[in-house]
Amino acid sequence: MNKKQADSIPINQYQVTGFFKGFLIHTFLLIVTLTCLFPLFWMVRSSLMTNQTVFVDKSLFPPDIHFYNYIQAWTEGNFGMYFLNSVIYTSCVVFGIVLVSSLAAYAFSRLQFPGKNFFFYMFVAAMMIPLPGSFVPLYKLMNDLGLINTRIGYILCMINVGLSLSILLLKTFFDKMPPDLEDAARMDGCGRLGIWWNVALPLARPAIAVIVIFNSLNVWNEYILATLLLNDKNLMPLQRGLMVFQGSHSVDYPLLMAGLTIAALPIILIYLLMQKHIIKGLSSGAIVG
Numbered sequence: 001m002n003k004k005q006a007d008s009i010p011i012n013q014y015q016v017t018g019f020f021k022g023f024l025i026h027t028f029l030l031i032v033t034l035t036c037l038f039p040l041f042w043m044v045r046s047s048l049m050t051n052q053t054v055f056v057d058k059s060l061f062p063p064d065i066h067f068y069n070y071i072q073a074w075t076e077g078n079f080g081m082y083f084l085n086s087v088i089y090t091s092c093v094v095f096g097i098v099l100v101s102s103l104a105a106y107a108f109s110r111l112q113f114p115g116k117n118f119f120f121y122m123f124v125a126a127m128m129i130p131l132p133g134s135f136v137p138l139y140k141l142m143n144d145l146g147l148i149n150t151r152i153g154y155i156l157c158m159i160n161v162g163l164s165l166s167i168l169l170l171k172t173f174f175d176k177m178p179p180d181l182e183d184a185a186r187m188d189g190c191g192r193l194g195i196w197w198n199v200a201l202p203l204a205r206p207a208i209a210v211i212v213i214f215n216s217l218n219v220w221n222e223y224i225l226a227t228l229l230l231n232d233k234n235l236m237p238l239q240r241g242l243m244v245f246q247g248s249h250s251v252d253y254p255l256l257m258a259g260l261t262i263a264a265l266p267i268i269l270i271y272l273l274m275q276k277h278i279i280k281g282l283s284s285g286a287i288v289g
Contacts, residue, residue, distance in 0.1 A: 047257035054253045073258040077241040086238035090219045096159040097166050097215050105170035106196045127164040149231045162215040173204040209277030238263050
């Protein structure tokens with residue numbers, strides 16, 4: 001279609017075409033959203049039913065709601081202890097990852113030292129190693145250090161798991177940081193650590209938000225490494241409590257769904273609180289500001 005033919009088409013046709021195109025796009029996105037949210041809805045729905053009706057009642061909203069399932073799941077599953085352990089592990093691991101990865105990423109981005117590229121590529125290459133592939137050497141190392149069945153040993157291992165991706169993401173942001181900001185900070189008397197704290201970290205808030213939510217989700221849902229390193233049930237994370245409702249021959253599905261709902265709520269709240277920064281960090285890539 002040439003320019004003369006395009007000019008001869010009434011503007012209403014363009015409006016109709018744009019309307020239907022937008023309608024199809026929004027309809028597709030709505031279907032994808034409902035597909036993602038429906039399992040969460042079904043989990044909450046099942047948590048409010050009984051074990052006798054969870055597979056019999058096909059209604060979207062059960063006629064008899066049993067909120068007591070949440071109280072029973074919290075008490076019978078000893079969720080209080082497991083929940084506190086997961087809060088401690090998640091908080092310490094995420095703080096450690098943000099601290100170490102931001103310092104390392106700033107060093108890789110702004111400092112010059114021997115082996116800089118080699119060490120950075122080693123961190124990136126570590127992302128290709130699956131976690132189960134490192135279980136044997138990791139267990140041997142923790143055993144030699146006397147950190148088996150300790151909180152600090154599990155926390156250090158989980159910090160190591162999340163470092164590679166976090167360093168790569170933060171280095172991308174620091175590489176785009178204008179040098180003029182560093183020069184201005186030096187004129188104000190800031191050293192390297194002062195520039196990292198007062199200039200680099202505030203600019204990297206979108207990337208830090210992504211790191212926080214991704215690593216929080218990773219630590220909160222982790223179970224296999226905790227089972228390997230922790231033998232004392234009093235040190236186990238929240239995912240251990242969910243196994244209480246899964247017997248050898250039967251599963252109490254409403255209590256299990258209630259436990260899963262309790263386990264999912266903190267991560268959902270963290271995402272809602274940091275949603276703006278997370279979307280900015282994922283969409284803007286290496287744009288600093």
